[in-house]
Amino acid sequence: xxxxxxxxxxxxxxxxxxxxxxxxxxxxxxxxxxxxxxxxxxxxxxxxxxxxxxxxxxxxxxxxxxxxxxxxxxxxxxxxxxxxxxxxxxxxxxxxxxxxxxxxxxxxxxxxxxxxxxxxxxxxxxxxxxxxxxxxxxxxxxxxxxxxxxxxxxxxxxxxxxxxxxxxxxxxxxxxxxxxxxxxxxxxxxxxxxxxxxxxxxxxxxxxxxxxxxxxxxxxxxxxxxxxxx
Amino acid sequence: xxxxxxxxxxxxxxxxxxxxxxxxxxxxxxxxxxxxxxxxxxxxxxxxxxxxxxxxxxxxxxxxxxxxxxxxxxxxxxxxxxxxxxxxxxxxxxxxxxxxxxxxxxxxxxxxxxxxxxxxxxxxxxxxxxxxxxxxxxxxxxxxxxxxxxxxxxxxxxxxxxxxxxxxxxxxxxxxxxxxxxxxxxxxxxxxxxxxxxxxxxxxxxxxxxxxxxxxxxxxxxxxxxxxxxxxxxxxxxxxxxxxxxxxxxxxxxxxxxxxxxxxxxxxxxxxxxxxxxxxxxxxxxxxxxxxxxxxxxxxxxxxxxxxxxxxxxxxxxxxxxxxxxxxxxxxxxxxxxxxxxxxxxxxxxxxxxxxxxxxxxxxxxxxxxxxxxxxxxxxxxxxxxxxxxxxxxxxxxxxxxxxxxxxxxxxxxxxxxxxxxxxxxxxxxxxxxxxxxxxxxxxxxxxxxxxxxxxxxxxx
Numbered sequence: 001x002x003x004x005x006x007x008x009x010x011x012x013x014x015x016x017x018x019x020x021x022x023x024x025x026x027x028x029x030x031x032x033x034x035x036x037x038x039x040x041x042x043x044x045x046x047x048x049x050x051x052x053x054x055x056x057x058x059x060x061x062x063x064x065x066x067x068x069x070x071x072x073x074x075x076x077x078x079x080x081x082x083x084x085x086x087x088x089x090x091x092x093x094x095x096x097x098x099x100x101x102x103x104x105x106x107x108x109x110x111x112x113x114x115x116x117x118x119x120x121x122x123x124x125x126x127x128x129x130x131x132x133x134x135x136x137x138x139x140x141x142x143x144x145x146x147x148x149x150x151x152x153x154x155x156x157x158x159x160x161x162x163x164x165x166x167x168x169x170x171x172x173x174x175x176x177x178x179x180x181x182x183x184x185x186x187x188x189x190x191x192x193x194x195x196x197x198x199x200x201x202x203x204x205x206x207x208x209x210x211x212x213x214x215x216x217x218x219x220x221x222x223x224x225x226x227x228x229x230x
Numbered sequence: 231x232x233x234x235x236x237x238x239x240x241x242x243x244x245x246x247x248x249x250x251x252x253x254x255x256x257x258x259x260x261x262x263x264x265x266x267x268x269x270x271x272x273x274x275x276x277x278x279x280x281x282x283x284x285x286x287x288x289x290x291x292x293x294x295x296x297x298x299x300x301x302x303x304x305x306x307x308x309x310x311x312x313x314x315x316x317x318x319x320x321x322x323x324x325x326x327x328x329x330x331x332x333x334x335x336x337x338x339x340x341x342x343x344x345x346x347x348x349x350x351x352x353x354x355x356x357x358x359x360x361x362x363x364x365x366x367x368x369x370x371x372x373x374x375x376x377x378x379x380x381x382x383x384x385x386x387x388x389x390x391x392x393x394x395x396x397x398x399x400x401x402x403x404x405x406x407x408x409x410x411x412x413x414x415x416x417x418x419x420x421x422x423x424x425x426x427x428x429x430x431x432x433x434x435x436x437x438x439x440x441x442x443x444x445x446x447x448x449x450x451x452x453x454x455x456x457x458x459x460x461x462x463x464x465x466x467x468x469x470x471x472x473x474x475x476x477x478x479x480x481x482x483x484x485x486x487x488x489x490x491x492x493x494x495x496x497x498x499x500x501x502x503x504x505x506x507x508x509x510x511x512x513x514x515x516x517x518x519x520x521x522x523x524x525x526x527x528x529x530x531x532x533x534x535x536x537x538x539x540x541x542x543x544x545x546x547x548x549x550x551x552x553x554x555x556x557x558x559x560x561x562x563x564x565x566x567x568x569x570x571x572x573x574x575x576x577x578x579x580x581x582x583x584x585x586x587x588x589x590x591x592x593x594x595x596x597x598x599x600x601x602x603x604x605x606x607x608x609x610x611x612x613x614x615x616x617x618x619x620x621x622x623x624x625x626x627x628x629x630x631x632x633x634x635x636x637x638x639x640x641x642x643x644x645x646x647x648x649x650x651x652x653x654x655x656x657x658x659x660x661x662x663x664x665x666x667x668x669x670x671x672x673x674x675x676x677x678x679x680x681x682x683x684x685x686x687x688x689x690x691x
Binding site: 009010012013014015016017018021022025036038057058059063121122124126128141143145186187188191212215216218219222223226227229230 | 352370373374375377378380381432433437438443445592593595596597598599600601623624626627630631636
């Protein structure tokens with residue numbers, strides 16, 4: 001099994017990289033491929049089982065878009081082929097139509113999803129979140145300069161119970177298409193959500209328990225209870 | 231900017247407010263400025279300011295640097311205003327400036343020392359031109375407020391006034407590139423035996439050359455992005471250091487400072503690399519104000535790092551060290567964890583780093599724990615780690631992710647009860663690592679550990 005982390009030397013904000021370290025702990029036999037920004041991604045020429053992209057700075061977003069644009073069709077093909085993707089934080093914006101700056105200028109994205117985002121660099125949004133994914137509840141944090149717009153009614157990741165969805169008016173969070181999951185939730189989402197990690201593992205054909213099961217479950221249950229009281 | 235009627239209204243209101251607050255023995259370090267800014271939003275621009283203004287900014291160390299500058303100046307009979315007891319955002323700065331003018335708005339002091347929050351740059355620097363601006367370092371900080379270093383360095387470069395002379399940490403590649411058009415001088419520390427070729431920290435925030443995007447080559451790494459690097463493709467490289475600490479002698483607590491061709495010897499008041507950077511920045515500032523080496527060193531020798539940040543005490547042969555480990559601030563915590571593991575002897579660590587300020591809002595965003603090098607606590611010399619507070623379960627998981635054996639970890643919700651499980655046998659030092667908002671808890675924990683050591687000694691006798 002191959003799990004590819006795209007550009008970890010840049011796309012590593014907010015501790016998100018530990019999602020992959022944790023997944024590797026859960027599936028020790030998996031091969032973790034770290035692809036640098038100046039390398040050709042492994043998924044271009046080989047089949048991989050999971051592709052991960054974490055949050056990045058605004059300048060890095062432009063570099064990543066430039067880097068991935070030649071592989072747009074390959075990414076679309078892999079999404080159709082049910083390869084597991086996990087894009088966290090503003091990584092999702094890279095695959096949207098465009099990112100709009102405060103002055104109205106636009107940075108074109110890959111345009112794989114029919115959504116766009118707007119930056120407001122002097123007003124950072126922070127919130128805590130509880131949302132439903134299939135039959136499980138997911139807890140998490142949001143911290144972002146952007147809001148995303150577009151219709152995700154038929155392609156959302158979470159139905160939000162507490163917090164916001166794609167934007168402050170939305171209750172539908174992120175994008176899910178086949179096994180592609182893109183979410184604005186940042187931080188160690190897999191460590192915080194062992195039930196979700198188990199689902200990801202199932203998507204990867206791994207029917208086993210998560211690492212540190214009892215302790216991550218205790219932390220998850222405590223946080224879920226705490227957030228529900230808010 | 232001229233003084234308008236609105237300005238005087240704001241000034242007089244703030245002055246009267248300050249007087250009333252003092253009469254009622256309330257803190258007058260924030261609200262007078264807040265009031266003034268509400269009445270007159272460009273108040274900072276209109277108020278008469280001291281001729282020389284030193285501003286200190288950066289992720290870590292700005293309070294310590296300001297405190298040291300102020301203490302040395304006081305010891306040398308300088309008269310100045312400062313925001314030591316006030317806030318470091320626009321309202322705190324305004325309050326300090328108000329304290330420095332007469333009722334008619336005439337400046338009473340010639341010198342100001344101002345700690346300035348880096349995120350507040352857009353609200354302060356358009357109205358105030360520091361003569362010198364010190365930047366200690368720029369690291370990942372609260373991700374909720376500061377997002378990332380590129381954002382913070384971007385706003386600093388945008389808003390730092392063109393006439394301000396910069397005093398920058400030349401070993402910090404993010405800091406050394408701030409406001410490239412401004413006049414500047416650099417301080418730094420020469421290569422150390424402990425520097426490495428590989429970065430052992432989780433985060434390093436400058437990977438690519440800011441000029442041509444090529445991956446930088448680090449000649450050596452001290453921690454995170456602190457060190458020396460160059461671009462293999464263009465002429466970008468770490469700057470030449472103007473105030474360079476050489477010959478760090480931690481045994482005798484001395485260092486040599488190379489200033490051009492001249493060398494001066496200074497005493498060190500801390501063996502922590504972070505504080506050594508702070509001391510060098512202080513010396514660099516004081517030199518600009520015209521103080522001699524003797525004046526600086528004699529006063530520096532008398533100082534100690536303030537008790538809220540670091541204390542040490544020995545009880546019956548066991549040392550108790552309290553050290554501020556600012557929650558939500560990954561690099562501040564990582565530096566303290568590194569200091570702890572490298573401290574001589576066997577250690578027990580009591581970890582209370584939850585951000586109580588955030589906890590009040592209901593629950594803390596704990597993502598910062600995964601930007602923090604908890605891996606440093608996975609050290610043979612650390613025999614026990616007690617983690618307590620609202621986020622104790624998250625702390626346990628983070629320590630396990632860092633590879634710490636669960637048998638070494640005590641984890642409990644209640645902080646002081648958790649301390650009951652402290653095992654002192656064979657321990658040389660107990661470290662109490664605490665957040666900024668846990669001062670009372672830190673003191674209570676320290677008292678409890680003292681009693682436990684004394685009781686253990688009685689039992690042994």
